[in-house]
Structures are given as C-alpha cells and as structure tokens.
Amino acid sequence: MSKKLLIIDDSAVFRKIVSVHLKNAGFDVFEAIDGLDGLEKLKANKFDLIVCDINMPNMDGITFLKTVKQNPDCKFTPIVMLTTESQEEKKREGLDAGARAWLTKPFSPEDLLVTINKFLGM
Amino acid sequence: MRYTLSTLNEETGTTVGISGELTIYAVSELLNDFMDIYTNAKQIQLDLSEITAIDTAGAQFLIFLKKIYSGENSIKLIRHSKPVLKIFDLYGLTGFFGDPLSIKSSQRNEFSFKYGLKKHPERMNVSVSAQSAEVKDV
Numbered sequence: 001m002s003k004k005l006l007i008i009d010d011s012a013v014f015r016k017i018v019s020v021h022l023k024n025a026g027f028d029v030f031e032a033i034d035g036l037d038g039l040e041k042l043k044a045n046k047f048d049l050i051v052c053d054i055n056m057p058n059m060d061g062i063t064f065l066k067t068v069k070q071n072p073d074c075k076f077t078p079i080v081m082l083t084t085e086s087q088e089e090k091k092r093e094g095l096d097a098g099a100r101a102w103l104t105k106p107f108s109p110e111d112l113l114v115t116i117n118k119f120l121g122m
Numbered sequence: 123m124r125y126t127l128s129t130l131n132e133e134t135g136t137t138v139g140i141s142g143e144l145t146i147y148a149v150s151e152l153l154n155d156f157m158d159i160y161t162n163a164k165q166i167q168l169d170l171s172e173i174t175a176i177d178t179a180g181a182q183f184l185i186f187l188k189k190i191y192s193g194e195n196s197i198k199l200i201r202h203s204k205p206v207l208k209i210f211d212l213y214g215l216t217g218f219f220g221d222p223l224s225i226k227s228s229q230r231n232e233f234s235f236k237y238g239l240k241k242h243p244e245r246m247n248v249s250v251s252a253q254s255a256e257v258k259d260v
Contacts, residue, residue, distance in 0.1 A: 013149045013179045017186045084178055106182040106213055109189045 002028040003120055004045065008038040008064065009053040009082070014105065018051060018082070021109045022116075035059025039067060042074055049119055051112075052099075054083040054090065062094055069098040078119040082107060124148040127155060135165030137200075141172030144180030144206075153183065157190075164195050171201035176209050188219060207233060 005027045009015045019029045030045065032038040034056040041047075050068070054061035061081060069075050078100045085091070086104045094102060101115045125142035138160065142148065160166060168187070173180075184199065191197035199221045202210070207225065210216050211233045216223060225233060 011146060011179065013146055013153065014182065016153060017182055020186070021189065105178050106185055106215070108218065109185070 002026055003048040003122075004028045004030065005116070006030045006032060006038060006041055006045070006047045006050045007052075008032040008035065008050065008056070008061070010034050010056040011053070014053070014082075018112070021112065022051075025113055027116075035061060035064030035067070038064055042068070042071070046074070047077055049116055050077055050079045051082050051116070052079055054081060054085045054094070062090075062097060065094065065097045065099055080112075080115055080119070082112070125152055127152075127159065129159075135167060136160065136163045137167040137169055138163075139169040139172060142174060144173050144176040144183065146177055146179035149179045149183045153186075156187070162195075163191075166191060166195075166197040168197055168199050169201050170199055170206045171203050173203045173206050176205050178209075181209050181213060181215065185215070185218065204229065 005022055007015055007018050007022070007029060008031075009018070010033055015031045015033075019031060022029045030041055030047070032041045035052075036059040038050070038052065039059070052061045052064060059067075061083065065079055065081075068077065068079065075098075079098065080101045080103065081094050081099045082103045082105065084105045091102050100119055103112060103115060125140055125144065125148045128139040128141070130137040130139075138156075140152070144152070168184075187197050188199075199219055202223055207223065207229075210219070210223070
C-alpha cells in the first residue's frame with residue numbers, strides 16, 4: 001500500500017510540481033493550500049509524512065508545525081519543511097519546533113525523495 | 123499573456139522557445155501548456171534567450187522539466203538569457219543542469235561562474251565568448 005503524504009503550500013505551482021514528483025515515486029499525495037487547510041486534512045486522514053511551506057496566509061508553516069506537535073494523533077508524523085526561507089534563525093525555530101528536515105526552494109527532486117524515504121524508512 | 127511558446131521541429135529534435143516572464147504567475151499556466159504540447163517530444167532544446175525575468179518558481183519549473191524529460195525524452199537548455207544566468211548563479215544550478223553556458227566576456231565579472239572558470243573551466247561547462255553562441259532563431 002502506498003504511503004500517504006500531505007503537501008501544504010499556498011503556491012499552486014509548487015504544490016503541482018512536488019505532487020508530480022511524489023506521485024511518480026509511487027506515493028499517494030494529498031494537497032492543502034495553507035496551515036489551516038492542512039489541519040482540516042489531518043482531521044480526515046492519517047498521513048505518513050507532511051511536506052510544508054513556511055510563508056503562507058491564514059496559518060504559516062511554523063504555527064502549523066507547533067499545532068500538530070500538540071496533537072497526540074499526529075505529533076509523531078514527520079514534517080519536512082520546503083521553503084524559500086533560508087535564514088538560519090527561522091530554520092532553527094522550525095527545527096526546534098519539531099521539523100525533521102529543512103529544504104530550500106528551488107529544490108532538487110532527488111534531495112526531496114531521499115529525505116522523505118529516509119524518514120519513512122524506505 | 124506573460125509568456126509565449128514557439129516551436130521549431132528539426133531533424134535532430136524539437137527546439138522550443140519561451141519568451142517573456144518565467145515567474146510564478148506564468149509558470150502556473152506554462153506547466154499545463156508545456157506538458158500538453160510536448161508530452162511525446164523527444165530531444166527538446168529549450169531556448170531561454172528571450173526570457174526577460176525569472177524567479178524561484180521559474181527555476182523550479184526548469185528543474186521540473188529536466189527531471190521529467192530524462193532518458194529518451196531529454197531536454198537541453200540553450201541560449202540562456204542574462205536573468206536566467208543570474209538565477210543559476212544565485213542558486214548554484216549550473217552543475218545540476220549540466221548544459222553548456224555561454225557568457226559574453228563583457229558580462230563575465232557579473233557572475234561568480236568566473237571563479238569556476240578560473241579554476242576548473244572544464245567542470246563548469248561555461249564558455250566565455252565575445253558574442254553569444256550562434257543558434258538558429260525560432
């Protein structure tokens with residue numbers, strides 16, 4: 001059975017590009033347009049891993065991350081941040097809040113897959 | 123319309139020109155258009171000489187194409203415009219794409235490629251010429 005992944009990004013372009021790469025790699029991919037939408041998707045599904053942007057309207061990636069980590073149902077779900085944000089301070093904040101990895105855009109599809117597979121034990 | 127696509131079918135493959143802005147506003151439509159038109163195209167040469175602006179989404183689009191059109195359906199980036207060279211330089215993408223770059227000697231000092239040129243010109247796959255590479259217009 002395919003592993004179920006959630007992509008959260010307010011950019012339709014990046015959602016589509018990430019989605020195509022991950023579907024081609026055999027994953028079952030769901031999409032959310034911001035942190036709030038991501039929380040809604042989490043109510044209805046259990047995901048094996050989440051790929052999340054940082055700068056988004058309504059709820060940003062760091063707030064989403066902190067909220068998820070307080071939820072006993074999904075606090076152990078690995079979250080990989082995928083963002084244009086490369087400031088060390090922001091990165092530290094994300095990793096301290098529980099992000100498992102931090103990748104910057106533009107990203108290498110191979111790096112994303114290697115990172116995801118590592119956390120999924122594949 | 124922020125961009126236009128033009129096609130020249132040659133014996134050696136298909137040359138596709140993108141002109142205009144390769145930014146997040148255009149890439150959304152361009153993704154669908156490109157995949158629809160060139161689904162079965164092989165050995166595509168993507169002419170980037172008329173790209174006037176490019177952002178992170180545009181760079182990601184080119185990375186996406188390079189990955190999708192691999193193996194038999196290869197894609198080669200040619201005639202990089204200055205904005206394209208700038209973003210490749212900024213993100214260090216030259217090695218990822220691996221396609222030859224041509225930089226006018228007058229612009230050489232504007233890019234950090236020059237350090238690679240000095241030390242390992244063969245690895246960087248970058249050449250400096252008085253004029254841009256001559257490629258058939260599309």
